Amino acid sequence: MNFVTTVLPFLSSAVSLLFALLVLWRFMRKRGPHHLLWGIGMLFYAIGGFCEGYYGAFGWNPLIFRLWYLFGAMLVAAWLGQGTAYLLIRRRGVAHMLMAILLIGSIYGAIRVFSAELDPALMSGGLHTASELSGRAIVTPGVRTLTPFFNLYGTVLLVGGAAYSAWLFWRKRVLLHRTIGNVLIAIGALLPAFGGTFSRMGIPGALYISEFLGAVLLFAGFLRATMPLPQSAEAPQVSQTVTS
Amino acid sequence: METVKTPLHRFTQRPTSRHTYPRFWERAIPIFLVLIGLAILILLGVGLAVVLGWL
Numbered sequence: 001m002n003f004v005t006t007v008l009p010f011l012s013s014a015v016s017l018l019f020a021l022l023v024l025w026r027f028m029r030k031r032g033p034h035h036l037l038w039g040i041g042m043l044f045y046a047i048g049g050f051c052e053g054y055y056g057a058f059g060w061n062p063l064i065f066r067l068w069y070l071f072g073a074m075l076v077a078a079w080l081g082q083g084t085a086y087l088l089i090r091r092r093g094v095a096h097m098l099m100a101i102l103l104i105g106s107i108y109g110a111i112r113v114f115s116a117e118l119d120p121a122l123m124s125g126g127l128h129t130a131s132e133l134s135g136r137a138i139v140t141p142g143v144r145t146l147t148p149f150f151n152l153y154g155t156v157l158l159v160g161g162a163a164y165s166a167w168l169f170w171r172k173r174v175l176l177h178r179t180i181g182n183v184l185i186a187i188g189a190l191l192p193a194f195g196g197t198f199s200r201m202g203i204p205g206a207l208y209i210s211e212f213l214g215a216v217l218l219f220a221g222f223l224r225a226t227m228p229l230p231q232s233a234e235a236p237q238v239s240q241t242v243t244s
Numbered sequence: 245m246e247t248v249k250t251p252l253h254r255f256t257q258r259p260t261s262r263h264t265y266p267r268f269w270e271r272a273i274p275i276f277l278v279l280i281g282l283a284i285l286i287l288l289g290v291g292l293a294v295v296l297g298w299l
Binding site: 145148149151152155156159160163166167170173176179180183186187190193194197200 | 264265266269273274276277280281283284287288290291294295
């Protein structure tokens with residue numbers, strides 16, 4: 001049993017599932033739409049990781065592949081980003097409109113993925129050894145073309161939103177724990193995005209390793225942002241000034 | 245009273261702020277934010293290349 005292709009994705013899935021349950025529990029208490037969408041997004045993350053681990057342990061299964069591609073490759077970033085949209089966009093109507101577009105796009109993506117023709121032999125070729133799941137198995141044209149739109153939308157919102165929040169807190173020199181938490185969230189969201197890019201270029205192991213580290217950092221960032229530091233570390237320090 | 249000003253003072257501090265984070269975070273956070281911004285730009289470029297069929 002290969003650690004990177006089997007154990008690591010299952011670990012990613014477990015971390016993501018735990019994070020999802022925590023966030024959804026927060027939604028049950030506070031009813032913030034961003035909590036609901038982040039929770040759903042992390043469930044997608046967990047599904048993707050599980051499918052990767054399943055493939056590593058048991059081999060090819062078309063249903064597992066389709067679930068992996070739809071939830072793990074196509075939708076996870078967009079739904080996480082949409083949660084950030086609800087958090088940061090003040091005009092609720094705009095956020096609702098983006099949500100409607102995402103929902104329609106997700107349904108369309110699901111139809112295309114589940115109706116696509118697959119060929120697992122295409123996952124091996126060049127630098128790819130077929131030890132990891134790869135979108136190359138999709139034969140039907142136009143399906144993989146959808147993915148960058150979802151991923152770019154989600155990455156810009158999630159990473160950009162976290163970085164923007166971190167900058168706002170840093171600029172005012174307040175709530176250090178939220179600044180740190182948002183930086184961790186931004187880095188955690190970037191890692192799988194780069195991992196997917198490196199995977200597309202044929203670098204083995206990059207996707208699964210980056211997904212695991214990404215899940216850990218996203219979770220750590222969320223915990224950091226929601227739990228203040230000890231008073232002595234959090235309290236702003238008065239800067240040294242020269243009095244004339 | 246004199247406060248230390250940097251070229252990015254307008255973007256990095258409120259005009260009347262006299263507070264700072266602990267020293268490590270004062271220096272580390274802007275570096276992280278710049279790197280994150282660069283990473284976003286790289287990903288946008290790669291995404292564009294994928295959509296246009298260059299990658």
